[in-house]
Structures are given as C-alpha cells and as structure tokens.
Amino acid sequence: MRQLLVVNPNTSATVTALLQQHVQREAGAGVQVHSITARLGAPYIACEASYAVAAHAALDAWAAALAEPGRPTPDAVLIGCFGDPGLFALREASPAPVTGLAEAAFAEAAQHGRFAVVTGGARWVPMLERLALALGHQALAGIHTVAPTGAQLMADPEGSRALLARACQEAAARWDAQAVIVGGAGLAGVAAAIQGRVGVPLIDSVGAGTRMALRLQPAPGARARPGFDVAWQQVGAELAALGR
Numbered sequence: 001m002r003q004l005l006v007v008n009p010n011t012s013a014t015v016t017a018l019l020q021q022h023v024q025r026e027a028g029a030g031v032q033v034h035s036i037t038a039r040l041g042a043p044y045i046a047c048e049a050s051y052a053v054a055a056h057a058a059l060d061a062w063a064a065a066l067a068e069p070g071r072p073t074p075d076a077v078l079i080g081c082f083g084d085p086g087l088f089a090l091r092e093a094s095p096a097p098v099t100g101l102a103e104a105a106f107a108e109a110a111q112h113g114r115f116a117v118v119t120g121g122a123r124w125v126p127m128l129e130r131l132a133l134a135l136g137h138q139a140l141a142g143i144h145t146v147a148p149t150g151a152q153l154m155a156d157p158e159g160s161r162a163l164l165a166r167a168c169q170e171a172a173a174r175w176d177a178q179a180v181i182v183g184g185a186g187l188a189g190v191a192a193a194i195q196g197r198v199g200v201p202l203i204d205s206v207g208a209g210t211r212m213a214l215r216l217q218p219a220p221g222a223r224a225r226p227g228f229d230v231a232w233q234q235v236g237a238e239l240a241a242l243g244r
Contacts, residue, residue, distance in 0.1 A: 058086035
C-alpha cells in the first residue's frame with residue numbers, strides 16, 4: 001500500500017482533520033494517508049511572517065513524522081497549505097517526492113489555459129504571485145481574494161460558498177480565465193459544491209495536491225536518505241538529527 005504523508009504547516013488540528021478526510025477520500029483505499037500538524041507557528045498562515053515560520057514548521061513536522069516509531073516511510077509528501085511553505089527546502093531534503101497544494105493546483109489549472117485564483121486573505125496575493133513565478137506558471141492571469149481569511153471561511157460553510165461562487169464568477173470574467181482555482185486547505189470540497197454556479201472548471205487545491213502527489217516519482221539524483229547539508233542549532237531534536 002502506498003504511503004502519503006500530508007504536512008499541515010499551521011498549528012490547527014481542525015485543518016489537519018479536514019485535510020486527512022479529503023485527501024484520503026481522493027486517494028482511495030489503495031493509499032494510506034497520514035496527516036501531521038505543525039508543532040510551532042501560527043494557527044492560520046495569513047501574512048509574510050507566518051508564511052516564513054510555516055516553512056520551518058513544515059520541515060520540523062516532516063522530521064517528527066519520520067522519527068515516529070513504527071511509521072511507514074512515505075512514498076510522497078504533500079504540503080497541506082495553499083502557498084506551499086517550505087516546498088523547495090523539503091524537496092531538497094526528502095528522498096520521497098514533495099509537492100504542495102498551490103504547485104499542484106497551478107499545474108492542473110494551466111492545462112485549461114489562462115487561470116485565476118480565488119482564496120481568502122489579501123496578503124496572499126504577492127506570496128502566491130512569487131510562487132507562481134518561481135514555478136514558471138505564466139498562465140496565472142490574476143488572484144482574487146475575498147476579505148475573510150481561509151479560517152473564517154471554514155467557520156461559515158454556507159455563507160462562504162455563496163461568497164466564493166460570486167468571487168469565482170468575477171475572477172473568470174475579469175481575467176477571461178479558462179479555469180479558476182479555489183485555493184486553501186480549509187476550502188477543501190468547496191469547488192465541487194459551487195461548480196454548478198460557475199461557467200468554467202473549478203480546481204480544488206486539496207484534490208489537485210493529492211492527485212499530483214500520487215503521480216510523482218523520486219527525482220533523478222534524489223537523496224537515498226532524508227537529511228540536510230548543515231548542522232542545526234536550537235531546533236527540534238528530530239530536525240537536528242537529520243543535520244550534517
């Protein structure tokens with residue numbers, strides 16, 4: 001049975017439980033999904049500072065999961081945040097392939113042509129634009145943020161669906177997008193619920209992340225064992241143990 005490790009880089013156990021539910025459903029019975037919650041950082045990633053700390057938190061949680069006695073070695077790792085904090089660092093350190101919700105959703109949406117993003121929290125715009133540029137996605141036409149954060153949207157499912165449906169309609173029209181990503185771990189399942197109200201395909205970032213994670217194979221030259229090329233100081237014991 002394939003093993004998929006989902007790393008939630010924020011400290012919200014509620015988000016981790018939502019990820020576990022939706023990723024396992026998408027992955028199917030032939031995959032064992034294990035989700036782990038960050039041990040440090042913020043309960044919701046909503047700004048540059050919390051994003052920076054979340055990269056550390058993702059590495060720390062991954063190292064803790066690998067050190068857990070009896071845990072199977074993951075065949076792939078999925079960063080369960082739309083923004084993928086720590087993506088490049090974790091990919092460098094992990095023998096198993098790594099992807100994130102944003103990377104996977106960008107790739108899936110780009111298959112339709114120009115695409116837009118709808119997510120919660122205005123401060124995500126420059127962070128997502130930088131990530132798209134780093135990943136080479138020129139087809140990103142625009143990012144439409146709604147005022148509530150992902151955590152607030154998650155707390156009001158009915159109200160958030162109406163708000164997000166309107167936002168997706170507006171994003172598709174404004175940027176002539178051929179697809180729209182509904183981005184955010186806390187918004188898992190929303191794209192399917194509102195698809196009938198929007199005239200272009202909607203991409204669920206959690207579903208896209210799961211599908212990409214299960215398709216990936218280890219990169220040529222990937223590490224034989226997890227590890228880092230530096231000696232750590234004043235970090236968690238599991239992270240320190242993987243340092244040089």
